[in-house]
Amino acid sequence: MQPQTRQIATAFERLALFWRASQWLAAKDHGLNPSQGDVLQRISRQPARSTDLAQHLGVTRASLSDTVSALVAKGLAERRPDPEDARARRVVATGEGRALAAFLPEAPEALEAAIAGLRDTDRGALLRSLSLIIRSLQEAGAIPVQQMCLTCRHFRPHVHADPARPHHCGFVDAAFGDGGLRLDCADHETTTDEAAARNRARMAAVG
Ligand code: SF4
Structure with missing residues (x-):
């Protein structure tokens, strides 16, 4: 390794x-x-x-x-x-x-605080990298597919010129940045494997 x-x-x-x-x-x-x-x-x-x-x-x-x-x-x-x-x-x-x-924490408090302490750009970059890693594991059949942007038919990566908000969500018809990427979205609708692979390749190559 x-x-x-x-x-x-x-x-x-x-x-x-x-x-x-x-x-x-x-x-x-x-x-x-x-x-x-x-x-x-x-x-x-x-x-x-x-x-x-x-x-x-x-x-x-x-x-x-x-x-x-x-x-x-x-x-x-x-x-x-x-x-x-x-x-x-x-x-x-x-x-x-x-x-x-209501009493169960969604995540350890100390971890939430550590993530909150990051700069916005670092949180966005982290979310982008984690999304790509998770999608690769899904493509390899190692983990189940989640309701994430990379597998959503509403997701269009890197279609806007604004570097802060290059992606587009067709569901809400709005541009967003890496910090807005979702891994568990209730509005997610699964796209084809081919489109999901294109999304991942574009996200990995651009930005
Ligand atoms: S509907 Fe949810 S998962 Fe789909 S692109 Fe929009 S934010 Fe991402």
């Missing part, structure tokens, strides 16, 4: 260890494990199908089912019929589940 790649990989490893330990402690304080805390946070924002939750977490449906069953047993979630698909079920947070989710 190249020395610089090794240093970056080490940074990811340290951040992952810190993240896991912090979220484990936060969830444990509320009688949950990290997977249960993650699912509860997600369904508190929006009910979701089990298949979508499993894909988001990168776990098998059987593993996800165990997590949901544990939340149901604690009175924090319910399985309800999916109004859009008679064969599917949605996982919904109960009132008690939503109340508990």
Whole structure:
């Protein structure tokens, strides 16, 4: 491995260890494990199908089912019929589940503070690099596809002359910069593999 790649990989490893330990402690304080805390946070924002939750977490449906069953047993979630698909079920947070989710941090506070301390341009550059790395891993089949700009049919990278806001989101019909790139967008609509590959290549080559 190249020395610089090794240093970056080490940074990811340290951040992952810190993240896991912090979220484990936060969830444990509320009688949950990290997977249960993650699912509860997600369904508190929006009910979701089990298949979508499993894909988001990168776990098998059987593993996800165990997590949901544990939340149901604690009175924090319910399985309800999916109004859009008679064969599917949605996982919904109960009132008690939503109340508990409000106490779970989306990210370790110390990490949030460290990111907030960066300059805007550094945060944008970081988001751009992370988006490209995540998309490469998705293309390699190593991690599930996320609702990110690079795979969205509304995304048009580097189409504006303004270097601060070179990208365009067709959904809101507005220009935006690297700092506005999304990795978990509710308005995302999946584009073709070919278009996503073009987006990644353009983002990697320009800017
Ligand atoms: S809809 Fe969301 S994911 Fe798609 S381009 Fe706009 S901001 Fe990005």
